[in-house]
Amino acid sequence: MSEQLDSPRSQTQEGPLRKISLAIVTALALGASFGLAIADQATKPEDATKAKGKSEEGKAVFQKYKCRSCHSIEALGIAKKELVGEEKTEKKPPDLSGVGLDRKADWFVLFLQKKEKLEDTFHPKKFRGTDTELKKLAAWLETLKEKPAAKKVEEKKEGSGE
Numbered sequence: 001m002s003e004q005l006d007s008p009r010s011q012t013q014e015g016p017l018r019k020i021s022l023a024i025v026t027a028l029a030l031g032a033s034f035g036l037a038i039a040d041q042a043t044k045p046e047d048a049t050k051a052k053g054k055s056e057e058g059k060a061v062f063q064k065y066k067c068r069s070c071h072s073i074e075a076l077g078i079a080k081k082e083l084v085g086e087e088k089t090e091k092k093p094p095d096l097s098g099v100g101l102d103r104k105a106d107w108f109v110l111f112l113q114k115k116e117k118l119e120d121t122f123h124p125k126k127f128r129g130t131d132t133e134l135k136k137l138a139a140w141l142e143t144l145k146e147k148p149a150a151k152k153v154e155e156k157k158e159g160s161g162e
Ligand code: HEC
Pocket: 062, 065, 066, 067, 068, 069, 070, 071, 086, 087, 089, 090, 091, 092, 093, 094, 096, 099, 103, 108, 112, 118, 119, 121, 122, 123, 124, 125, 127, 137, 141
């Protein structure tokens, strides 16, 4: 009888130890996933400011690939800054203040890769950056919805019949 009672007791003595090591393993596992969760959250604040962050990134891509050497964006106070030695194009590069008015990001992606034409001509420059950069740039271009000053003047003239 006493022996029968003994053996369960010895098992219960072993029990806590096993439980402790189990607890440690669980804690470690939890700690690891907690760490991941924290790492995950570290990227979250970026999401919150995604819209703005993205457009700033697009602008940076625009600057990085010297689109400015041909295009101005008056609405954003970006003046054209011709590079020395930049070849002249047949067509005059337009101001991009209002390109987003009738174009979507998808179109910019194709156009800047020379897969889509504008008035029967491809863009003079093929985009040389990464796909991610191109997407950011295209998304940003779509947000440019202000009519360039030149167009406004034209419309005014037409409107007043001059
Ligand atoms: C060498 C000069 C040159 C450079 C550099 C250049 N472009 Fe252009 N771009 C042009 C010309 C010229 C046109 C007009 C093409 C036409 O009308 O067929 C144009 C047209 C465009 C259009 C279409 C405008 C519209 O009216 O719909 C977009 C958008 C554009 N460019 C974006 C860019 C971006 C973004 C970059 C930088 C990655 C860039 N361009 C670099 C010369 C240039």
